[in-house]
Amino acid sequence: MKRLIIVFMAAAIFITQVGISLAMLDGNPRQGRFLFRQECRPCHMENPQREPAGEYLGPDAKRQAEWNEVFENVQALPCYEHWEVSEELLIHIHTYLHQGAADSPTPERCG
């Protein structure tokens, strides 16, 4: 029961954080770039360096609205369980990807 409560509270905090991120996207894109390269890029390169290998992902791999959709339901990502980044830092990754999205003013290729 205690474990269930912790999970529930963690989920509630996470959902709140993501909600805030969608509303404001005021994370630090520089820190987001660092975190993205640490957590995501090695598996999502054109030539992945780490398992589980995924398709290429850089900020410009999706449009801004698509990145918002991804982060609305970030737990559903198959690789989510492999992440070592705390939930409060997700806003930085989201901001970075949104800021360099394909339809952003400054699309960023490499990640």
Added chain:
Amino acid sequence: MQEGKTPISRRRFLKTSLAAAAIGAGLQGPLVRTLVPEAEAAGSRPAGEVTSHFTACDMCFNRCSMIALKQNGVIKKLDPNPKCLKSRGMICARGNAAVKHIYSPDRLKYPLRRTGRRGEGKWERISWEEALDYTAEQLLEIAEKHTRCGVMFTPGVDSQSRFVQQFADVFGSYNITNHESLCLLSRNRAYLDTFGEMPYPDVLHSRYIIIVGANPLEAFITPDTIDLIEARKQGCKIVVLDPRFTKTAALAHEWYKIKPGTDMAFFLALCHEIVKGERYCCPEKTFGYEQFVEHVAKYPPEWAEKECGIPAEDIRRIAEEITEAAPRAMVYPGRRTSDYEDSTQIRRAMAITNVLLDNWDRPGGLLAAREVGVKSPYYDIPWYDDNPFDRVEAGKATGLFDAIGSFQLMRESVISEEPYPIRGWFSFKTNFMQTAPNRQKTIRMLENIDFFVNIDIFMSDTAWFADVVLPGNSFLERKDPVHPLQGSSACACAFMREPVVEDMFESRPPLWIVQELSKRMGFGHSFDFTIDEYREKQVEGLDGALEILRKDGIYFNPSKVYGIYAGSPLKTLSGVKEIYNQRYERSGDDPMPVYRRPDNPGKDKFRLVVGRTAIFTQSRTNNELLTEFMDENTLHMHPEPASRLGLGHGDLVEVESETGKDRLRLEIDEGIESQTVYMATGFGSLSPQMSLIYKKGASIAEILKDTHDKISGNAAMHETLVSVRKVS
């Protein structure tokens, strides 16, 4: 033959007379130099085998593939690589002259450390070991006091700039910029915000091209420059609008001597006519078409005629002709668009005209980027909690490119120390002292820079003010990574360089320099690779690419040329071509281009415009072969104002703006608009070690005022009004 005269051969007579003429005319260089045979020609050394080596030119950004011919360890000649589709199997005079680039006596030969005041020219020779130790120590000290972002990096645009960029990234600074904010950012901004990417013009297959404020027959872009001539032969009509009678104007079917800064008036009127006609772009593929029709209703050709001087009837006719040729028709996007404070909006007007021609992703129109397939190897970057939130000039222009920024705006921040101080400068192959408007302000910026290290192959004007100067090697001595390129519809390609000759003197490649510095700064593991290992990662998935590169000197990817989007949404906010830009509206910029009349220079004042010739690339003027064609720049002025001011051809004149002044010779030019004067870039050097151009002519950097495009932060080099007076 007269009696008593010594018989001389025709050859000797010509040599003697020409030499006498040269000396008599006070010319110290060109003619005399050509008459002196090369030292090695008279030597007794037996001729060795001539070997050929693939390389790629680095005398400008086009990077045409070349074959170097080497004999007895010396590069004798550079030939074009006939397989290079991007250059159509050619190289230009600059490419040929690279033999004097590598063998220039002015080359930096060993590391130097400043001992006098900045710009005083007092140096001591130091070892590489000492130079690297000292540089690493200085950079770390600044990082300790002012955070990692307290050092700015200007990595140039070179095949090894990627390593300097990586060094900046791994060091932890995001204050990185290059020359592009003096060049093409406003063009990129405008096309990115209209089409979602920067297009490549398919000149070869076009039937009608309007070229405005660009001069591709002198400021070469391969293959566009060559394709323009071929397209013309095949019936393509070329219309040029330029306040000068340039070489491109000479090629054109029609040339209009437009008043500088009024290009947008022409295009708004052209659009006014195009949307009235029967042929126009399908509104459903655009965002804001209806608003635009309403917007341009107030810009009829008669109005434009009063602004730009081009007759209304010609604007109407051109509108008819170009829509008839569409979609194989275009407004040529050009390259250097660092001209006005609204240069992004001017290029938006041109981009929207292209939208109306419906030429996107189609033959003879504007092409999307093709896939070359060369990859960017991964590297880790650090995170420093004490680093500031953003780059130093963030927010100072509404459409600043996050990764490039703006040199001029960065310079303002260094001087003001707002929002935070920058105290270090690491530069590779950039020469802002010669290219950035308001040179005195760049010198003033250095008062706030505690340590400045510069890598170059010459003691450029910028290197002249450095604390440590590191001799880089030239491209002909280099082993470089694979470099991807796109050449319009001609090709998506890549090249790589192998050293043609060994490093001369104590010069070293940029990769080696950042590897050595990284070891000393605690992140050596970030550069623990060889160029061969790096290349392998770059071409993963491109079967046989390295073998092809070694065999042919160039690799082509037969990727799709036209119809790349094929119904897919564009990378714009709306997913279609954005005539009305929603982001501009949100940021307070005009969502559609609004014409603003440029300042009139007034009586006896002139608008200064700058550009380059086919002979030189920006400030890379210190070349013995090329200065034989042009050894100093001149001020071009129309004969009418020259006569009024009592100025004659060849007079030494002083050109003065609100920013500064410099002196050069006057050239009377009937082909220039009467309230405009022009000078070429790359002269009036401050550095005596740029011996061929030291104090020769004038530097644009000394005269141009440092205003900028309000959206992109690009320099606005044609906003300077000057007065001209005779000195002697």
